[in-house]
Amino acid sequence: MSSQISDGPTRAAVRDRLNRVTDPELDCSIVALEYVDGIEITGHRVAVDLTLPTAWCSPAFAWMMAVDARDEVESLSTVEESRITLHEHMHETEITRGVNERLSFGEAFPDADGDVAAVRAELDEKARVARQYDAVEALLDAGLDAEAIVDLSSRDLEMDDSTNTVAVYVDDRSFAVTVPNDPIERYLHKARETALVSEPDASLFRTPEGDPIDAESFALVHRRGRLTQVNMSSQGGICDGLREARERRLEGAADD
Amino acid sequence: MYQQNEEDIFVIDAHVHLWDATEENIKHEGGEEFIQCFYDYHTTFTPEERQWDMDEYRKYGADRMVADLFGDAAADMGIFQPTYLTDFYAEGFNTTEQNAALATEYPERFVLNGTFDPRDGDQGLEYLEELHENYEIPGVKLYTAEWRGDSKGWRLDDEEAFEFLEKCSELGIENIHAHKGPTIRPLNRDAFDVADVDDAASSFPELNFVVEHVGLPRLDDFCWIAAQENNVYGGLAVAAPFAQNRPGKFSEIMSELLWWLGEERVLFGSDYALWNPDWLVEEVMEAELTQEHRAEYGVEWDLETKKKVMGENAADLYDIDIEAKRQAFQDDEISQQFGLEDHYAGEEPAAADD
Structure with missing residues (x-):
């Protein structure tokens, strides 16, 4: 459960920071795009759950969003540490681990050829x-x-x-x-x-x-x-549709 | 043929597959993820009452495909674009040989394209020659993001790829369908980058490069390249079904394509079974550009343009004589099977054209 102690961050402050993170391909906020599934605040620690429209979203883009989310949340003076978890992605393990262990992209993906710069x-x-x-x-x-x-x-x-x-x-x-x-x-x-x-x-x-x-x-x-x-807006339409379709599919599977 | 304003429009579906994504054929989790992702595309852009269930989507078989494409004359011909993915599917997702079973049964209705993979080296060149000898393939579908062993993809402007394009040129395999897809090695690069098409197209002016799904999500780079290289074409898969549930967006994309490429370099394709021409053709044919887009871009989605995009442009690339085909279809096996003889004799509209 989330709890806010006297000098921990407010939910609104965390959301405001996440709102500054964009999907680099769509130039649109990850909050507006509904990629943020959950924000959990425990004292000075913040956990953020992210799900992208498809499991095949570019690992480089997914990495950028996860890193940016981490850095934006940790830019709040009331936050000591954030933990970002990427869900339902082909490379969720590498990205979640890499971002939280502060690895570089090259370290998280040894078979990649350099950075995402x-x-x-x-x-x-x-x-x-x-x-x-x-x-x-x-x-x-x-x-x-x-x-x-x-x-x-x-x-x-x-x-x-x-x-x-x-x-x-x-x-x-x-x-x-x-x-x-x-x-x-x-x-x-x-x-x-x-x-x-x-x-x-x-x-x-x-x-x-x-x-x-x-x-x-x-x-x-x-x-x-x-x-x-x-x-950008066409791709936004595709991503949006895919996200909805996947949500319906996963809900359907959960109901079975 | 689709009928509009009392004219017949001959429809060549320039992008179709006969795939097998049954669980028995999947050998890597990528295969399951892949078909699930396709299915999400399918449901996102298919009217609810026309959506398939997952089991029929995994494998629909040759009879169903023939009925979907030609049963009510939604399409008149189809062009097979194989997608191997042999690291994901034990027997392949849809190989040239698998597609050939149906294409050789109805050679008048199907065009059979092959493929190459420059990572296969000399063996790959031999395979390309074999496809040419066995099937006289007029084109290849290239899936640059295909995983193979440690490699997660390749580029059209690789030195090795140029060797294969030279071989295509030598064999008279003129139509190169480039399909950009997710995750490519190196992982830090952009898998949908279409820049490699630019170099290949200018180096091989004798070949035609059809970029599938009009480069989306790199429509901007694609149009800019196509504006400069007149042997670059756009395949409408993915963009076409916007007509159905995002008509304003369809209008905008089509306006951009017609402005940058002109009406002669855009090709209709359903990407069957991602989407089904039995409803998609009608949606695209009945779509309209908004007044605002017509004024802004100065382009028209009128009957002449539709005739080109829906069939004539592909017919030019594949040397198809539309009038001769129409005559032949008055009594070919498929027309007999579905009672379409009168339709092709010009006497009766098909059911789909209501």
Whole structure:
């Protein structure tokens, strides 16, 4: 049974942390995707149970989610230790053991060829491209054109938290348009994770390959952003359906 | 043939299997996991009243397959895409030889594809030649994520794979169906990565590369590659049944495909028995693009496009003369068995077209 002692973490705090963990393929929170089956808090220890949509979910993706869940929960000062258990997966034993014993991916899977860094970076890049589409749509809606958008850098942005908007300066800061901050901030968060906009005067928006965009190819790059979103939401539909189907199957088996 | 607006649409199901996943045939837990995962795909995207139970799903047999595909003329022809998985299934999941039993019984109705596995080396090259000699296979289905001993998969741009593609080119085996699947060695890589298709397709312009389930979950990478390599095609398995329970998503995926690849490089396939053409064809034929998607992408899912996707594109790749087939089907064995002579004579719609 869960019990909360005076200075242990609250359930809400743990959930909030887990909510920051995304399925790297879908760029969507594992809480929203209902991968979290259980959270058990005992004093300063937190146990989290995870089940993914299929037993065949990529072991690399499963590993990333399990590690991220562990690290997010343990970032709470009230948590001493977390234990992550992956269920119903082809590699549940290796992943559960590896994550809790703090092994590297290579140590958990001796027959793997190195780490998951490359595939993680690739998926982060896709998430950035998908988020760029929403940010650029917001700028187009505000009346900016391709030339103005491809010229932007992060120093042209001025966040206003009191109104949840961003002022976007264009034409050598001669004027600004105001757009909602959510799509811009979501984009910036991922762009910083992928180390693309570390310099204030670096081009804000990029091709999927990470290069600055020229105005002539703006439309095509924007299409690719849309395509990346369609891919994620389609795969999301498949994962969601598979998860429901498996739940029904397992419930059916339990009833027999 | 499917009838719409008083026109007949000849349907080639470009992706079918005759598999055996009975418990007696399973020799590794992967085999059980595999069929369970397939079954989840089946139930997720099949109308409830058309869902099979697990026992019939494990093994349905040749008679049922013929009836499902051709009994009410939902499909007019089928293309066998073998999936060996001999590390999981004692006799294989569905090998070329197993599919051949049915394909050679009805050669006018089935196209029989073979396979290769570059990990088999010289023996594999010999096997490919043998398949060519015995069956004159016009294509191969490649399952890059297949487990074999310690190996959990291979890539189309491996040096060894290129040797096999060269052999295909030499033998005139023109159609390369690449199927991306879960868990590949090395485990830390992305099993669904389609980047290897790019290199293979540009190195072998004389071959056609059909990426099954349109690269999902890498639709974006797939479309981008296909936009640059005009010998890359998309097989609609997995995407097609979205038409039934996620029509908005189907509209969006189809719009993307038509925008990036055009109407000549998309091929219908049911992936039978994952899904059954006896209801799937109708769902796809009756699906519509939303107004928003038509405006956004400037593409149409109209009769001309459907004719290409549902049959003509596959007919081009496999040198099938649709009109000659239609004539032949007026009195072939299958039409006699199911009373479809008039249907192919153009006098009476089949039951499925109601």
